[in-house]
Amino acid sequence: MPQHPDDLRPETVLVAGGRPDKAPGASLSTPVTFTSTYVAGGDPDYARSGNPTWSSFEEVLGALEGGTALTFSSGMGAIAAAMSLCPPGGTIVAGRHVYSGTGGLLEQLAADGRCTVLRVPVDDTPAVLDALPGAAVLWLESPSNPMMEIADLPVLCEAARSANVITVCDNTFMTPILQRPLSMGADVVVHSVTKFLAGHSDVVMGATVTADPDLHGKLLARRTLHGAVPGPMETWLALRGMRTLAVRMERGAHSAATLARRLGDHPAVSRVRYPGVGAMLSIELTGGLPAALTLEQRVAVWTNATSLGGVESLLERRRRHALEVDTVPEDLVRLAVGIEHVEDLWADLVQALEPGADPA
Ligand SMILES: *Cc1c(COP(=O)(O)O)cnc(C)c1O
Numbered sequence: 001m002p003q004h005p006d007d008l009r010p011e012t013v014l015v016a017g018g019r020p021d022k023a024p025g026a027s028l029s030t031p032v033t034f035t036s037t038y039v040a041g042g043d044p045d046y047a048r049s050g051n052p053t054w055s056s057f058e059e060v061l062g063a064l065e066g067g068t069a070l071t072f073s074s075g076m077g078a079i080a081a082a083m084s085l086c087p088p089g090g091t092i093v094a095g096r097h098v099y100s101g102t103g104g105l106l107e108q109l110a111a112d113g114r115c116t117v118l119r120v121p122v123d124d125t126p127a128v129l130d131a132l133p134g135a136a137v138l139w140l141e142s143p144s145n146p147m148m149e150i151a152d153l154p155v156l157c158e159a160a161r162s163a164n165v166i167t168v169c170d171n172t173f174m175t176p177i178l179q180r181p182l183s184m185g186a187d188v189v190v191h192s193v194t195k196f197l198a199g200h201s202d203v204v205m206g207a208t209v210t211a212d213p214d215l216h217g218k219l220l221a222r223r224t225l226h227g228a229v230p231g232p233m234e235t236w237l238a239l240r241g242m243r244t245l246a247v248r249m250e251r252g253a254h255s256a257a258t259l260a261r262r263l264g265d266h267p268a269v270s271r272v273r274y275p276g277v278g279a280m281l282s283i284e285l286t287g288g289l290p291a292a293l294t295l296e297q298r299v300a301v302w303t304n305a306t307s308l309g310g311v312e313s314l315l316e317r318r319r320r321h322a323l324e325v326d327t328v329p330e331d332l333v334r335l336a337v338g339i340e341h342v343e344d345l346w347a348d349l350v351q352a353l354e355p356g357a358d359p360a
Pocket residue numbers: 074075076077099101102141145170172173191192193194195204205206
């Protein structure tokens with residue numbers, strides 16, 4: 001980057017970072033480098049260890065989160081690498097409600113006898129603190145998926161640090177535009193880049209970020225040796241998508257707040273879970289499970305699909321996934337708010353929540 005990155009605001013870093021130097025005749029856009037190997041004598045020397053397009057993406061995300069970023073082939077690839085920071089036989093303290101894939105991996109590690117896993121409600125600070133002594137890793141999502149619980153990150157990270165516990169925070173829902181966990185004491189941030197960072201529902205990719213050189217070295221070694229590396233084209237798409245992250249988050253969060261307020265007054269909705277920030281919310285319905293199934297079928301502007309963070313608004317009943325835990329209500333519908341006009345999103349929800357009529 002031509003200027004001191006520390007002087008630039010996140011919106012500007014998103015646009016200016018990870019580009020070629022402004023030499024006369026240089027391309028403005030970041031090239032996508034398709035190669036499997038490099039002429040000997042330089043670094044990297046093989047494309048499982050490094051790629052210039054990854055470096056451009058990593059420069060931008062690292063500057064935003066305040067650490068050194070590494071791209072992975074998926075969010076789960078990044079999560080598996082970070083989870084393997086727990087030594088064999090160690091204890092992972094994790095939120096009771098986390099992304100279902102993360103929960104599935106935790107269960108598998110426990111079932112295989114590799115780690116002990118303690119699940120805690122992340123919004124109950126004393127309960128999390130009680131679980132920390134002797135643990136190796138504290139795994140947090142805040143807000144949690146899909147219950148939208150908020151963890152007291154500064155207090156929990158500080159306690160974990162004094163107990164010698166590595167704190168990992170999944171920042172997929174908030175993105176560094178809204179929350180920077182490393183600045184609140186977390187050791188590692190993980191992302192499903194698939195979601196808000198890439199932002200267009202057309203790429204699967206992940207990332208880790210840490211400011212600790214020792215942890216960075218371990219994560220880099222895992223990426224290289226496990227081989228969960230992204231394709232250069234996916235990385236380029238994610239970088240291009242990320243250029244507009246700030247404006248997408250602003251629009252999505254504004255619309256989510258509007259929808260949360262209106263849904264709270266809607267007779268078909270029994271509960272709204274919106275943490276007051278971000279573009280994600282969950283609702284429960286007065287009509288229970290049948291009403292949730294009807295809502296999924298009747299929406300037209302919204303799409304009934306899993307995932308989140310794209311320009312397209314999506315909703316889904318989370319319990320349709322076998323891995324989702326049964327403390328998530330059967331009728332909970334998670335809404336991922338995109339960048340369409342909020343009145344079109346609202347009108348679609350209103351018609352879909354209308355009592356009586358059969359699903360189209
Ligand atoms: C989607 C998601 C993941 C998994 O990421 P993939 O890119 O699908 O592997 C992890 N954490 C959260 C919060 C997610 O939403």
